Amino acid sequence: MSTFSDTTLPHGCEAHRGTLLHFLDDPGNDPEPRPNSVAYFEDGLLVLHQGKVLAAGTASEWLPRLAATTQVTCWPDGLIVPGFIDTHVHMPQLGVMASYGTQLLDWLETYTFPHEARFSDVDWAGVEARRFADLLLCHGTTSALVFCTSHPESVDALFEAAEERGMGLTAGKVMMDRYAPANLKDTTSGSYTDSLALLKKWHRRGRQRYAITPRFAATSTPEQLALAGQLAEEYPDAMVQTHWAENTGEIKWVGELFPERTSYLDIYDHYGLLGDHTVLAHGIHINDEDRQRLADTGSRVAFCPTSNTFLGSGLFDFRAARDAGVAVGLASDVGGGTSLSMLATMAEAYKVCRLRGQTMTPWQAFYLATLGNARVLHRDEDSGNFEPGKIADFVVLDHHASPMLAMKEPYINNLSETLFNLMILGDDRAIAATVVAGQVRYLRPALPQSGTSPTHSHTQGA
The missing domain is CATH 2.30.40.10 (Urease, subunit C, domain 1)
Known part of the structure; x- marks a missing residue:
């Protein structure tokens, strides 16, 4: 008052x-x-x-x-x-929503990577970024943490669309220097240079914020993860976003790629990518030790219920995260997610909780979609x-x-x-x-x- x-x-x-x-x-x-x-x-x-x-x-x-x-x-x-706030969503994946019949790794290769490759085209990126921003608004979402593609053009296009509409978005260029098609891979040093240039151009320009964005551990070399961590150290008020522990096949693969690390979370920890400005999408297949490390570092998790059920990835343990003191945001994760609507996301979160013998009250759901998500993204000083x-x-x-x-x-x-x-x-x-x-x-x-x-x-x- x-x-x-x-x-x-x-x-x-x-x-x-x-x-x-x-x-x-x-x-x-x-x-x-x-x-x-x-x-x-x-x-x-x-x-x-x-x-x-x-x-x-x-x-x-x-x-x-x-x-x-x-x-x-x-x-x-x-x-x-x-206004609703989304803590994990992919701007370039609108066209692959509701794509049938695969789990995460196959879904990326079959649908996502070919679609994302188109965003090297400046005109295409601009059209899709404006479409994305308008669709967010017609679903009641006024702010979000967004993945673009590995092309700097996609980041510029999204921030330009946000500025035109007065929106405050946090977004970043995907860093991905291995295990991806040639027209999507960046280079190890180039990913740092491009990310730094975009960060300097857009971070805290009006309502816009930058997010350092390695896609996930498997698609970044240790050298690229180290550079992402260096960038996070140099700009501690920038967000960090990536994927983590979404799918059992992904976890097994990541473990094979980083045998020297004790866990999937330890990879990000080792390269300086945990902290209170970090949002890890998913975090389904984790243990109490992981949750304690999240709480100790202040790292946040984006709960993505519609994509987790659609791709058959698993059921997030909301109660365990809360009991451990982990900050949790609610997210659509389009295009693995099946709706940009945070109302639909709340509904699926409730169902996931019920399948785990838990609940999510409407009070908690609406809090998460507004002030709770603003706090996760450090946006609560001006919104939520x-x-x-x-x-x-x-x-x-x-x-x-x-x-x-x-x-x-x-x-x-x-x-x-x-x-x-x-x-x-x-x-x-x-x-x-x-x-x-x-x-x-x-x-x-x-x-x-x-x-x-x-x-x-x-x-x-x-």
Whole structure:
């Protein structure tokens, strides 16, 4: 809650009225959220100024404090939440989503590598990067940690698309100097040079951030991993992203390539690639020693449920990671993942947990997709919730958006059930609007059964 007085609200404010929900802290994973972790306003007002949050609270408190000429956008029956954040996704893999019938290593060789090779074409990279950014927005995702390809052109294209839309992305050029087609491999020294040049160009340019990106241990020589670690040491505020312990065949292969190391995690540890700016995608087939090392170094894991089930990789142990104090993010992992929707990702995460005899509450799921993922990516200083001063990235959710959601509406008894219905039954139709830095970047076409569409008014009579 802001403490502005009636006389200190600046000119040029705008506001959005609807049901507001955001997280102030981790709500835990019990049926009831921890005290003071959730802020909820049934009739709320989100006040913006110059693309940032000025205040979030009840409409009755804030409407009288706005100038009479302030535009108020009303979202009837809309649930306004912070923009979704994805902690692991591949921009160049849109075209290989839902490719049939292989496990990880065969899937990479059969589908992924041939598709990624096209991104040496600047025009193709630009078209696909813009398509990717627009698809993120229509699924309610306003920020993400993204793999590009080994071509610097793909990184430039993605960051340019993000800048055009006001989005804050973290991304990097894949480093991959072995066990890949010739038109995808880089060179050991060239991967460092290209990554450094891209980092200097894009890291902290506006909202953009750079991620040092060795694909995974098998496709990098020890020399390339050492250079990636050197780059991470030179730029400790850059993120590091890679894959880890996703598939049993991958783990066996990596062990054969690095027989001198005690474990898969020890490879990354040895080359200086662990730390609180590191996000390791997957981490399925691991043990307590691994989890303890993750916790000790502050390294994070991206839980990628739709790709893990689609590729038959395995079931992530969410409870064990939490109990060990490991920071966990939630991720779509498109194109191994089957949807860019964080709602669909929440649903699959819930199912993975149930198959392990665990659960994921709707409170925890929505926290992970917003403030939790912002914390994983060190984005929580400017995004993830509606605290004053943060960038105004948000999504308007329509919990009547599909016939199934509309059917369930009469049976909802509380907010927890609304959230659970959205995460289990929701899809891109539930995204009524996506707002980035205060600008509406996606507005869903009207749906026959939806009551959630914007209306505009000024504060008088609102």
